[in-house]
Amino acid sequence: MNVGFDLVNNKLIIRIDGDIDHHTCEEIRSKIDNEIMKRNPKSIIFDMKNVNFMDSSGIGVIIGRYKLIMTSGGIAAMVNVKPQIKRVYEICGLKKIIPVYENEKQALESI
Amino acid sequence: MNVGFDLVNNKLIIRIDGDIDHHTCEEIRSKIDNEIMKRNPKSIIFDMKNVNFMDSSGIGVIIGRYKLIMTSGGIAAMVNVKPQIKRVYEICGLKKIIPVYENEKQALESI
Amino acid sequence: MRIDNEMKLEFMSKSQNESFARSVVAAFIAQLDPTIDELADVKTAVSEAVTNAIIHGYECQNGSIIIISRILDKTVEIEIKDCGKGIEDIELARQPLYTSKPELERSGMGFTVMETFMDEVEVESQSGVGTTVRMKKTFKSI
Amino acid sequence: MRIDNEMKLEFMSKSQNESFARSVVAAFIAQLDPTIDELADVKTAVSEAVTNAIIHGYECQNGSIIIISRILDKTVEIEIKDCGKGIEDIELARQPLYTSKPELERSGMGFTVMETFMDEVEVESQSGVGTTVRMKKTFKSI
Ligand SMILES: Nc1ncnc2c1ncn2[C@@H]1O[C@H](COP(=O)(O)OP(=O)(O)O)[C@@H](O)[C@H]1O
Numbered sequence: 162m163n164v165g166f167d168l169v170n171n172k173l174i175i176r177i178d179g180d181i182d183h184h185t186c187e188e189i190r191s192k193i194d195n196e197i198m199k200r201n202p203k204s205i206i207f208d209m210k211n212v213n214f215m216d217s218s219g220i221g222v223i224i225g226r227y228k229l230i231m232t233s234g235g236i237a238a239m240v241n242v243k244p245q246i247k248r249v250y251e252i253c254g255l256k257k258i259i260p261v262y263e264n265e266k267q268a269l270e271s272i
Numbered sequence: 273m274n275v276g277f278d279l280v281n282n283k284l285i286i287r288i289d290g291d292i293d294h295h296t297c298e299e300i301r302s303k304i305d306n307e308i309m310k311r312n313p314k315s316i317i318f319d320m321k322n323v324n325f326m327d328s329s330g331i332g333v334i335i336g337r338y339k340l341i342m343t344s345g346g347i348a349a350m351v352n353v354k355p356q357i358k359r360v361y362e363i364c365g366l367k368k369i370i371p372v373y374e375n376e377k378q379a380l381e382s383i
Numbered sequence: 384m385r386i387d388n389e390m391k392l393e394f395m396s397k398s399q400n401e402s403f404a405r406s407v408v409a410a411f412i413a414q415l416d417p418t419i420d421e422l423a424d425v426k427t428a429v430s431e432a433v434t435n436a437i438i439h440g441y442e443c444q445n446g447s448i449i450i451i452s453r454i455l456d457k458t459v460e461i462e463i464k465d466c467g468k469g470i471e472d473i474e475l476a477r478q479p480l481y482t483s484k485p486e487l488e489r490s491g492m493g494f495t496v497m498e499t500f501m502d503e504v505e506v507e508s509q510s511g512v513g514t515t516v517r518m519k520k521t522f523k524s525i
Numbered sequence: 526m527r528i529d530n531e532m533k534l535e536f537m538s539k540s541q542n543e544s545f546a547r548s549v550v551a552a553f554i555a556q557l558d559p560t561i562d563e564l565a566d567v568k569t570a571v572s573e574a575v576t577n578a579i580i581h582g583y584e585c586q587n588g589s590i591i592i593i594s595r596i597l598d599k600t601v602e603i604e605i606k607d608c609g610k611g612i613e614d615i616e617l618a619r620q621p622l623y624t625s626k627p628e629l630e631r632s633g634m635g636f637t638v639m640e641t642f643m644d645e646v647e648v649e650s651q652s653g654v655g656t657t658v659r660m661k662k663t664f665k666s667i
Pocket residue numbers: 217431435436437439440441465467468469470476477481482483484489490491492493494495514
């Protein structure tokens with residue numbers, strides 16, 4: 162499970178590559194938490210361009226990271242979200258707490 | 273199962289689209305035989321560009337059409353053959369009876 | 384009713400089989416020519432039920448999961464069965480946000496996802512015996 | 526030897542299940558990270574054995590086909606079983622170009638393809654009882 166990172170203006174872009182399910186969750190979670198610990202960013206942006214599948218286990222991971230960044234007063238956003246993932250995301254009520262932007266540029270300007 | 277045809281200089285190009293296995297064979301066979309009956313070509317060229325899978329049932333269909341065109345003194349060739357199909361083709365000894373060309377142009381010039 | 388096609392799959396409760404299970408069901412329903420959205424819906428619902436069998440049913444111990452799927456005309460039926468610990472209160476379990484394992488960062492949305500993406504979801508469970516989730520979806524004809 | 530993963534698939538002897546069966550085995554061995562060629566080899570061998578069960582074993586009548594697959598380290602074992610008419614002379618059946626159904630334009634190359642693409646092929650069969658084909662292939666580590 163490949164997770165890439167970029168820090169832009171103290172905003173951590175998290176690029177997940179592959180399906181997010183219970184099997185891949187654990188690794189994604191620990192990679193992200195390590196990076197947040199190390200870089201201490203102001204906010205986080207999930208780049209979902211290379212995620213073709215996500216189920217409610219993935220929602221758990223996203224919410225967990227959202228809570229983590231909240232404790233230090235930060236916020237979370239999501240970009241490049243494909244239709245299947247958008248539907249799971251909406252059903253699970255994430256729309257209300259983690260805004261979705263078209264692309265990275267818009268997210269970086271808005272948060 | 274889609275099978276397209278083109279007649280160039282009395283040579284029938286047969287464009288098969290999809291997997292060739294026992295399930296799809298019957299339809300491929302009858303479409304090709306109808307077309308050969310109707311157009312009475314001098315020779316036939318199998319265009320395998322859109323075939324990603326073929327097993328020995330497919331070999332049966334190819335040999336069957338080869339025999340059919342042979343009875344009227346014609347020949348058969350094959351173009352745009354992908355690696356998996358080339359391997360099945362070689363194992364089954366088709367190489368000796370049906371020449372493979374890189375592309376349509378080469379086949380049309382050579383046969 | 385006439386069954387057009389049927390398959391039964393049995394596999395070990397290992398988390399790498401979550402993606403395997405959804406690929407199998409996707410390959411099976413391919414004969415119904417589902418839309419991309421319909422295919423994604425079924426894969427997601429299957430992923431939820433299989434994940435639940437692994438995490439909750441068997442609590443990540445060894446066990447066997449069975450998927451039976453039937454195609455009748457334009458409808459697919461999918462049954463996902465474990466012989467794990469079972470659900471004590473099914474009604475509670477199906478509530479959105481309810482999870483018995485918040486420590487694992489579960490969202491508690493598995494059943495809600497299944498119910499949203501499939502036309503029907505039926506849960507049968509008995510403590511200490513196991514759980515069966517039965518789902519149905521009818522595809523729109525083209 | 527330790528089994529790393531195992532699955533069992535049962536399906537109806539319908540020709541549309543030929544592509545289903547090879548997709549299932551392909552999805553199962555994906556966890557071994559096979560090369561494109563290795564994946565194609567296994568899919569082709571599975572397609573041959575399943576087609577034989579449908580055409581020769583059940584002679585296109587209703588029946589049930591079982592695939593059991595196991596992963597042990599870098600090796601996959603695949604067992605394809607029918608309860609059809611069986612093979613009288615296995616040695617003859619395995620000869621290249623031998624087919625009992627030339628009227629169906631069979632090439633008689635099914636067993637040869639299986640033997641070429643897999644490391645081991647074992648055939649067990651009994652007239653009137655059925656046929657089991659057991660194949661093995663070890664993937665090259667990367
Ligand atoms: N197969 C199962 N075996 C035992 N308990 C289950 C099973 N499936 C679901 N449950 C119970 O139902 C609850 C809700 O499930 P779900 O909505 O999928 O949320 P989550 O998996 O996030 O906990 C689980 O927390 C668990 O207690």
